Amino acid sequence: MNILKTLALSTALTLGATAAMPDAHTEDPLKVGFIYVGPIGDYGWSYQHDQGRLAIEEEFGDAVETSYLESVPEGDSERAIRRMAQEGHDLIFTTSFGYMTPTLRVAQQFPDVKFEHATGYQRADNVSTYSGRFYEGRVVQGYLAGEMTESNVVGYIASFPIPEVIRGINAAYLAASEVNPDVEFKIIWVSTWFDPGKEADAANALIEQGADVILQHTDSTAAMTIAEATWEGLEEGERGIYAFGQASDMLEFGPNARLTSIIDDWAPYYIERVQAVMDGEWESADAWHGIDEGMTAIGALNENIPEEIRAEAEAIIEAVRSGERHAFTGPINWQNGEQWLAEGETADDGTLLGMNRYVEGIEGTIPQ
Missing domain, CATH: 3.40.50.2300 (Response regulator)
Structure with a gap:
């Protein structure tokens, strides 16, 4: 009788503990980082990239976690890029031409992190390039x-x-x-x-x-x-x-004064690349899109x-x-x-x- 009581109590404790545990299938959000050469309030280049970041948040909700570093000088960018990689970001967008070599250096040290470099021309297995025409x-x-x-x-x-x-x-x-x-x-x-x-x-x-x-x-x-x-x-x-x-x-x-504008629309590309990471289909590639594609x-x-x-x-x-x-x-x-x-x-x-x-x-x- 005591043995049965002990088994019943043990079973109840086990069920209670299981009920209290978080869902084992719950995944951590994809961490996506951005490095900007200017402030997000420049109403120009960095502002538009940040609008793309916000579009990612709106599209994916809690499935992503985004962060950014602004006003990062090109000559001091390697440290900022490495910091993001060390913090566990899965995908990092580096958004200025002068970030090219630093991005490649950090990417070599973090082969499991995926990098996207704007306006550059050098790629690696975990580094893509993209730009607008x-x-x-x-x-x-x-x-x-x-x-x-x-x-x-x-x-x-x-x-x-x-x-x-x-x-x-x-x-x-x-x-x-x-x-x-x-x-x-x-x-x-x-x-x-x-x-x-x-x-x-x-x-x-x-x-x-x-x-x-x-x-x-x-x-x-x-x-x-x-x-x-x-x-x-x-x-x-x-x-x-x-x-x-x-x-x-x-x-x-x-x-x-303003006759018209060239507007950089990064949001569709950013959403596409984040989705590719989530689907396990991200590959290193070159993207150079113009008026026809809307970038x-x-x-x-x-x-x-x-x-x-x-x-x-x-x-x-x-x-x-x-x-x-x-x-x-x-x-x-x-x-x-x-x-x-x-x-x-x-x-x-x-x-x-x-x-x-x-x-x-x-x-x-x-x-x-």
Whole structure:
């Protein structure tokens, strides 16, 4: 009898303990980390990447846990990337060109962690690369700049002399000069991705040099804010400086000045790659998406643009989307007059990814 009581008590305790234990099938959330070169409040590059992070949270809910480090200098990024790997992140997105080598170094030390590097070109078994074909958006911007300038001087604030930036300058110039042979590009290299003070100084310097339209490949809203300020107190029929949103729409910072924007939409790609990890189907790959795939989007056209120019801009967007128009279709020469592309010839991706010189018609030199 005592033995039976003991067995019954033991069984009851065992059942109670089992009931109190958590579900053995409950999985820990996938840990996804992001490294940003600027602050998430830059309303440009880093802001848009963080919108992608938030989209992951909305899509997957408690199945994911995301975190980020912002304003991480490219020269000090290896430590930040390693810290995320050590903290148990399963997937890490490193979102600036200068993070390429540090990402590869850390990835070699953490083979079970998956890495995604934005705008880079070097991969490994656990490192993918991804970027947008931003130069497609520069075709639209260049066309509008060439049509909308009255001074025939277009200013360009450039960050670093990497192929992505040089490619954008060339694409914009070719589109502008096609509709306005008298157009001149003045380029200021600021050697930073995000520095509102430097970007503002560059915008003011370009305006002093006669630019009445400004493009940028930097991340703050400084140039847009300065362009918008020139519209204050104008009399009827007068116009201020025009500018373009970079990475995000920036419309709220330049309702009069902003002609359109290149908008980086990372959310679909981020959701796709997180899902691939969850499904056990993630593989190292290169992704380079443009207007057609939606990673490079074009903001609404400003109502200040004359109707016929707006219509042509819309037609250009659709032609680029369909593949009917390519930013780099010959005849095109390099700056020194050497032929690059013959009549009707289109540039291959390898040349675009390594672009390191200006096309014919652009003055000045690329910093080394």
